[in-house]
Amino acid sequence: MENRNCELLFEYLRSILYDSEVKPLEIDSLDEPFQKLGMGLQYLETAVKEMKQCSAALSKGDLSSFKPARENFLCENLKNIHANLNHLTWQAKQVAKGDYSQTVSYLGEFSEAFNTMTEQLREREKSLKLIAEQEKKHAEMAESYSQLLMELIARSEKEILVISLDGKSLLYSNRRTEEEVQNWDVYKQWISQIGQKKQQEDRRKERYEWKWEAEDSTHRFYAITTGKMKWQGEWAYVNIVQEVTEARVKEEQLRAEAYQDMLTRIGNRFYLKEKAEEILKTGEPVSVCYCDLDHLKYINDTFGHQEGDAYIRFFVRIVNENIREEDIFARIGGDEFCILMRDCAGEDAKKRLADIQKQFVLREKTNYARSFSCGIVGVPRNHDKVDLDTLLHEADEVMYDQKREHKKEYQSELGI
């Protein structure tokens, strides 16, 4: 009897431990003394079954299905694991939200690994915050610089054009639209500049820049600095354009005034000197005619300086009417003038000057006699004379002979 009961109970215990489907134990099949043990084993079967179900759920991470009976002592450690997993789930969610203050206690190697991870995340966050802070400061600084730069550009009289390397696209302009730029004749000159510069360009000098000037169809002048720079990551040409029309006009005016006689609007001594040097260097034949108005002092003293000025202007008018475009005519003193007759032989010059003297004397009646004295020095082709002062001195000497004659004639007319 004992053996049979022991056999049934042992078989039931084996089935509890090893079978996936436990073979049930019929309590009635046991004899009375073994039935209590059999009921104890049946309770064990329930506890083991529940433990297996709970451990299976936990092994799959199914935390919500884990509901072992409170009195199931076999599940006590699983309950601990379940509580820990619940807590770790919440901690993982906290970390995902950015709460890196989470730490895990009393879970051995896992605690160490988790705490290292959150510590590193904290460090990284700190470092990223620092970088973000620095970048924010840089961005704010860059923004303020940018605002300052834009303000300066807006206030600047200079025009800025950024054009792509191929010259086809306007990348930036503080004044003009792309269409306006494309139709601007300065842009066409720029294209030509770029073409020339590309041939000369030293490719190693990427920041190479040069200055040049341009004039548009409305005769406005521009001083332009062109160079290369990086624009939004790509190389481009930047052009700083400043209109200099007014300065150029003033410069021209000053230049003209410096070379002009204000009363007669013909060239002065400086003008004569510059032109004479140019002409004499060529070796072409030229006649240097030194003219001196006669009795200007008398007219000034007798009829006033206004009349004296009119006398001078009349002389200039007559000469201008009789010289050629290529001849040079300048006032080199109060009553002294010089005519450079280009490509003109000595006799021809004398003849032309005699004609001028005649017209000056005869044209338009006045209360006084008009005349001028002159001396001509001919400079032949392929000469080696380049000194205007010497030529003028020579012509002056010649002129004085005539002057003396004119004086005698005049004194005789006046009966002095």
Next chain:
Amino acid sequence: MGENIFLKEMKELQFEDYFKYDAKCRGNLGDELPVMVYRMLEYSLKDELKNRFGKEVQIEVFRSAGRKAREYFAKNMLDLDVPLDQFVNELQKKMQELKIGVLRIEDVNEETGKIILTVAEDADCSGLPVLGETVCNYDEGFIAGILSLYSGKPYTAIEVDCWATGDRVCRFHADVEERSE
């Protein structure tokens, strides 16, 4: 000796007054006691209260005492002006440091304010056999009190699992109490 004027004029004793003791007074034995001594006090009181006033009164007294204790604990040992995550972190550290238990959060519903938390190795119940009912009523008051003080909302905490009910941690459901208008 005559009448002690200092004792005569002394104000009525408050809860906090009992904590103004010199921690170095136990020069040889130190500032700590075994868990057994703590439990001896706790469960003898519990037993006495239950026998004299019934179980419901005992539970209410323990919860109320827990709430009183949290006031001292929270005001003196915690920073109540930090964000929730930091507050929980500090509470965990302080509870471990004082060997009250290992506090762990399982869930926080940010909309409703409901919090599920566990205390492992709880000073009150860890290691107890299955008694068929939760026993950590003092902790219920303690936790509810701390959360109320921190959030400014009236929290209640109910222990749903305990060593005494066969679990291995104490699990508390803390929720904002719905006030009747």
